[in-house]
Amino acid sequence: MRVTFQEESFNEKSFNRTFQGISFKEINLELEKVKEIVEVERIENYKLPLLMFLLEDDTLLHMEIMNDEIKPDLQSMFTYDMSIILRCGLQVRTVILNFGSGQDGKMVRNFGSMHYEVQVVDLSSVDGEKTYKELSQKISSGCLLNERDKLNLVFLAFMQHSISFSKALRKVLRLIETIKDEEERMAYVAVISEIISRSTGKQGVKVLKEWLMDSEVGVRIKDEGKKEGMRDSLLVILLHKFDSLPDYINHAIMNQQDESILMDWLGKATGINTIDELEKMIFNIE
Template sequence: MRVNFKQESFIEGYFNRIFKGLSFERIGLKLARVKEIVEVERIENYKLPLLMFLLEDDSLLHVEIINDEIKPDLQSMLVYDMSIILRCGLQVRTVILNFGSRQQGGEIERNFGSVHYNTQVVDLYGLDGERVYEEINRKISSGCLLNEREKLNLVFLPFMKKSVPFDKVLPKVMSLIEKIKDNEERTAYLTVLPEIISRTTKQGVDVLREWLMGSEVGERIKDEGVKEGMRESIMIILLEKFNLLPDNVYNAIAEQNNENILMKWLQNVTIICSIDELKKMVINLE
């Protein structure tokens, strides 16, 4: 395993646009500010970290998200943290953000043989999401750029406490993001939030897929018929996931001209986890 500081991908670029220079003090973490997002190589049979940030004091912040249904994979978290410490000599602090009603803030501890592992739990469910939504909505509607606190709030807004369930909140937040006037800022949030959601909860992926089909973003993609742009987007996302694509998969995507099929692939590509799944999707190979 290595921490990879190679040239940033387009997704990493959007993460850095939002998080670079931010402090997590707003959610109760007194840490150095974020320097950049970090890409971590996958360790076989262990779940990749959700988010890993290099901080300005050259330590790493490992972030996971849980709720009442999503339980923390502490063994995977430990494996990645220890690999970074042993191979890179970097200090790692691991934090779990909770948006469930049953888990409280504090710590989660587990013993793995002689190794004692503990992580801090930050309770996002205790934050007033409806108040935060109204505050950010007013700021975006006025055409002003978001400040540091508001940027962090917008990223985690779907996970804060609301009077309506998560599957109703998420489309509202995505529609709020669509109102951002600055094109690069809007694109960054429309990229980063779905990326976090897709790594967190299947329910969120289903909601995002439905939102995309009925949103102006999805309609613009359809109406403009930018097949080449869709093919390029699919390729970029897949190459970021797998680094190299089999020739038959690459050719199947490059030669596809059906807009409906390309749209379907674009919606599903973020949740593809293996080359076999990819083959089944684009060329129906078992």
């Protein structure tokens, strides 16, 4: 695990631009403000944490989300939390934001002799359609977004809507396209793409894939040769095809620095149907 970054990646810059300085008091969490996003090392066979923040008091906030379709993986959450506590000696507070049926308080699980408690913050009463209208008005008028607005925009697709999750996600992505500041627009795209790809599986990834390939922001990521953006787009496409990627392939993609190679992989990715074919493309196997 890293709690400081020597050189921020595109995704890390995007998360820090969006979350740095946020306190979460607007959703009734009495916490210090966010200092920076934390990247954790993947533990094989366990789902990566959705969000991990280093706070200004040098404690960690592990944040997950759930709704009526997305359920938390408590085993994976416990494994990562204990790994950080044992390896780094840092205090970890774990919170689930619940946008589904009303549930507040705690989720409790015993793993052997270990007692694991996770705080659940009930946000099921948040009206996604009302929130969308409020955000749309602010963005169209060029108003600065406050802390609550930023959180609402990041998690808007998960709120209660009268339409399906896929349709709600498309609406959110179209709303982000109307943000006037290009860097801010790109940051929200990166943050939401990462959250969707880690939490929703194929349902959300399919929408992201279509949008990234066709939208102005997605095209600009490729046209401007942003390596991080191309890597993220490539992973979104591949995760739509495969539920997960072997660590060695993920590592090879994330460490590829040649823009022409990344662009070549992006062009070929839609025609890849098996892991064997993917290996041949990534490692140039004849």
